[in-house]
Amino acid sequence: MIRARIAPTPSGYLHIGNVVNFAITWLWVRQNKGHLRLRIDDLDTQRAKPEYIEDIFNTLKWLGLDWDEGPQSAAEQELQYSQKRRKDRYDEWIAKLIETNRVFACTCSRKQIEELHVCNCRQKNLPLNTPDAALRIYTPVDAIFVVNDIKRGKTEVNLYNEMRDFVIRRRDGIAAYQVASVVDDIDFDINLIVRGEDLISSTAAQLYLSGLLNQNSFAETTFYHHRLLKNEQGEKLSKSAGSVSIKSWRESGDKPEKFYLFLSSFWGLKEPVLSLGEMLEQIQTGLVKLES
Template identity: 35%
Template sequence: MNCNVLKTSLPAEKVHKTRYAPTPSGYLHLGNLYSFILTATIARNTSASILLRIDDMDRDRFRQEYLQNIFKTLRFFELPYQEGPKDEVDFLKYWSQQHRLDNYTKALDELRQKGLLYPCACTRTDLQKAGLLSGCARDCSTKLRLDDPGLNWRYRTPEQSQFLQLFTGETIAYDFPVSMKDFIVRKRDGTPAYQLCSVVDDTRFGVNLVVRGVDLLESSIAQVALSHSLDNNTYATAVHFHHPLLTDKAGYKLSKSEGAESLHTLIKSSSTPSQILTLLAQRCGINHLVSHWTDFTYSELTSIV
């Protein structure tokens, strides 16, 4: 991906709120814990507050036990946050994304009125056969209507570069990624898709520091573009920190879908917080005992390869 450094700034002095944004689609693993601790460390160093924003729009993968695992993990490791649900009951009653459907619908309506959406019936198989990573393979926009049932809604992505403010103090222009071309903002079943929900939520809650894995850099670029297309949306001015990923012994990133060793299993086996944190430290190349997440330093957490 091509990018250009345009200027430097001091984003660390501007950030005031960040977030944990787990999904209840599997048990959390060491990579999730690393991201939480890095977020908490940056928040502590910058006096930023932390929002717990649980992304539960994907109801097909949602499980109550995965939701419980999020709260149990945060409590077990004494990870702080100042805004968001205190437990599973509070989340389902007040904080679920299901309560914010009107916000997502409003954003979709706005994009539609601006002519930035089109219907698409293409499946992943269709895209693969056409040699495409994303977008439409059959010119669906000329044959279908947005109100036809069972269709994805795609956002007409821009061709120009997108600017991201990074925590390092740089503002960088990234070419728009091919893999995110005309990404989906509403799924076939009528539910809003992740990229749209994330942008709307971060703006609604005033988040201006986004900490996520480097594997989601392309999502950040796509979300900045989407933010520019929405009135009064501030995601495009957020500061981004894309951290390195923890990997398994074979060098693959830890993943829920790939069955990475879960925190649920480690906690259930009677491991103490210190034992798990020390294991995490070893995965990061840090060779000292860790009793509490505050024992990690920013430089240690950001020096893993």
């Protein structure tokens, strides 16, 4: 059975690009009578705000999107499902990664990385417990991974070029996204991951981490890296760039039909659909191909 998840990060109000991803995931799962988990990536406590967590539930409700597993409210998220409760599990992985002798400490500032585009701490051999240091993992020059993608087929990603020596633990001691995400996907038996095409290098990073620890189930995961929605300038939508939020649609009285009409045109459907259910029906009857 397909087991997929939607994994919003509560670092801002959800925008249309986020909900396109949720809709695609939901459609794949429901079309295949699979199982959908809601996972809220709230590990970054500085950015995760209660109003953003609340917004996730409000937006999913507005869309008419249901899920089978995971929190049903912000209170449940905090009490039972928060990633903060899984810190020990992530730390366990980081400890095992350290045992592979590929981890090194990095004291570069964000500014240095932005300016130099590369960290040279590999050669410095700093103690791993250096105060305020992030931990990075060494990526060999030949780190090329083959991603199993539903639409693209087998896709090669050169991890060395895309995400050389990426961070596995941040300076504040919190596990990096790459670690938390792969650990959760393995622990919750996820076998289909639907994400934007900008995250294909993350997929390769996670294949690398799971492979190092012989967690081979992750390599069996099916991926779908869908095309991204762009703004009028052709840039990727993002919360930080102030893309229009679904919250502002809701507050100005817009109905979910507005989103489904938009999705219909994004997919180039001849007959626009007005709800997820309608879209699912058209996919099941073969009128529409799950696209994007």
